[in-house]
Amino acid sequence: MAPMVAASDYPFRLFLREHCGVQLTYTQMLLSKRFVIDPTFRKAHLDLYETQDMAPDNFVTQPDILLPSQIECLGDDLHHYQQQQQQQQQQQYKRQKSEPLMVQLAGDDVKTVVQSALMIYEHTDGKLAGIDLNCGCPQNIAKKGNYGAFLMERDPELVNEILTALRNNLPSSVAISAKIRLPADDEALKERIPRLLDTGINFLTVHGRTIVENKTKVVGCHVDRIRLAVQTAHKYNPNFPVIANGGMEHYDDVQSVLQSTGASAAMSSEALLETPDLFLKESMDIKTPKEQFHRQLSFAKNYLDICSTVGPPLPGVLGFNKGGSFSVVRGHLFKFLHRYINTDHQDLRDKLAANGVNTMRTLGDLRRLIEELESRYAKLTEDQWNELTSTSPLSSWYRRHRKPDRSVHERYTSVATDTSNNNNNIDDRKREIKDRIAKMKAQKLKRTNEIIPNDKPREKEALSITT
Ligand SMILES: Cc1cc2nc3c(=O)[nH]c(=O)nc-3n(C[C@H](O)[C@H](O)[C@H](O)COP(=O)(O)O)c2cc1C
Numbered sequence: 527m528a529p530m531v532a533a534s535d536y537p538f539r540l541f542l543r544e545h546c547g548v549q550l551t552y553t554q555m556l557l558s559k560r561f562v563i564d565p566t567f568r569k570a571h572l573d574l575y576e577t578q579d580m581a582p583d584n585f586v587t588q589p590d591i592l593l594p595s596q597i598e599c600l601g602d603d604l605h606h607y608q609q610q611q612q613q614q615q616q617q618q619y620k621r622q623k624s625e626p627l628m629v630q631l632a633g634d635d636v637k638t639v640v641q642s643a644l645m646i647y648e649h650t651d652g653k654l655a656g657i658d659l660n661c662g663c664p665q666n667i668a669k670k671g672n673y674g675a676f677l678m679e680r681d682p683e684l685v686n687e688i689l690t691a692l693r694n695n696l697p698s699s700v701a702i703s704a705k706i707r708l709p710a711d712d713e714a715l716k717e718r719i720p721r722l723l724d725t726g727i728n729f730l731t732v733h734g735r736t737i738v739e740n741k742t743k744v745v746g747c748h749v750d751r752i753r754l755a756v757q758t759a760h761k762y763n764p765n766f767p768v769i770a771n772g773g774m775e776h777y778d779d780v781q782s783v784l785q786s787t788g789a790s791a792a793m794s795s796e797a798l799l800e801t802p803d804l805f806l807k808e809s810m811d812i813k814t815p816k817e818q819f820h821r822q823l824s825f826a827k828n829y830l831d832i833c834s835t836v837g838p839p840l841p842g843v844l845g846f847n848k849g850g851s852f853s854v855v856r857g858h859l860f861k862f863l864h865r866y867i868n869t870d871h872q873d874l875r876d877k878l879a880a881n882g883v884n885t886m887r888t889l890g891d892l893r894r895l896i897e898e899l900e901s902r903y904a905k906l907t908e909d910q911w912n913e914l915t916s917t918s919p920l921s922s923w924y925r926r927h928r929k930p931d932r933s934v935h936e937r938y939t940s941v942a943t944d945t946s947n948n949n950n951n952i953d954d955r956k957r958e959i960k961d962r963i964a965k966m967k968a969q970k971l972k973r974t975n976e977i978i979p980n981d982k983p984r985e986k987e988a989l990s991i992t993t
Pocket of ligand 1 (some may be wrong): 528529530531533554555625630660661663684705733771772773793794795796797866
């Protein structure tokens with residue numbers, strides 16, 4: 527699971543590990559300059575519950591010490607949470623499920639990056655898999671802050687210095703890695719990779735897009751250029767692990783990327799947010815719209831249950847006192863349920879998105895929304911299921927700003943196509959999809975006009991940080 531600002535929270539990581547077979551997870555990116563000087567920032571951002579039992583002090587949130595934002599989000603679930611904590615203490619429960627967890631740092635200063643890495647190492651008693659340096663963030667905030675992909679482009683030697691210093695200062699039990707985007711051309715790629723490996727890093731993640739290919743300009747991933755990166759690294763060291771990242775939407779994409787690049791592992795971000803079981807072969811067994819609906823709902827329910835048991839996510843950038851934890855949870859629900867609330871039941875989407883008085887605040891509110899959604903679909907016949915806008919592959923959150931003409935996965939509509947009386951003609955199908963898109967656009971426009979300007983959902987703020 528990729529590092530993701532406001533989405534790599536501990537409950538989500540736990541959900542991915544326990545239910546979806548994910549083997550390596552990351553925290554969100556932490557800005558080392560803030561991290562070393564600001565205890566509030568540390569407390570709101572660094573969720574290392576996995577290693578709490580070993581942690582010598584309250585450097586990070588303890589399982590039984592919640593932030594105001596988390597308490598607000600728990601609502602009536604607070605009692606359940608407390609019971610769970612007590613039970614675990616009575617049984618002297620140790621969190622055996624300690625994950626291989628990578629902590630991602632960002633910065634342009636050798637001293638503060640190393641200092642924050644050492645602080646994390648010390649306070650987790652060394653129980654973390656590694657430290658990753660963000661060398662790929664293409665956002666304006668990284669441009670201003672001189673980190674991520676901008677630092678890589680402006681001053682690759684400084685990036686190498688930071689990585690060398692991390693490797694020299696952290697024990698060998700802690701892996702050091704870099705996550706990069708593709709440089710503009712292949713020559714730069716072939717030059718850059720050996721220099722990165724010279725620093726002594728233990729592995730490298732290559733996101734197969736360039737610095738300009740982000741947000742709505744996101745394109746299909748350059749798998750061929752990831753392959754070149756792997757080949758270049760293997761020339762240097764035949765066993766060097768490279769993780770391929772970018773553009774994998776389904777299990778079969780993962781397999782084909784692994785096969786065609788020779789990468790050691792695959793990392794996913796956006797697709798995993800909507801279909802967290804994408805690394806499991808069983809995810810391919812989902813065939814009908816109805817099965818898909820129940821699968822999406824079960825993601826949401828399981829995730830909420832984990833939040834209730836281990837505590838809601840830390841708020842990170844989204845608010846220490848009020849609303850922040852809930853906004854992270856809500857962000858996940860948006861993606862799990864996007865197909866249905868963005869098309870068939872937009873009133874529920876608006877309810878979920880609304881920021882203001884009398885709106886949702888707690889896990890219980892979210893459960894009630896799921897129940898409502900479930901009840902609305904409960905009585906549909908098979909034919910009615912197949913008529914729904916939400917069954918189109920284009921209605922997925924993942925596809926929200928991707929071009930419909932390229933590699934659209936039609937898998938989920940296969941049953942709809944087979945069983946409907948008049949849908950067999952491809953032109954009909956294309957027309958139908960076009961109509962649906964037009965309808966969705968009109969509905970979106972209507973919603974935008976209805977939203978009060980200052981009522982911007984926090985979900986959107988978090989989503990704007992998509993490196
Ligand atoms: C919500 C969101 C937050 C992200 N935050 C980070 C981050 O903190 N650090 C980072 O290196 N990449 C971040 N990324 C980029 C992803 O890690 C990943 O490289 C990118 O989305 C491409 O993978 P995908 O095509 O599977 O989505 C973020 C992406 C998303 C969607």
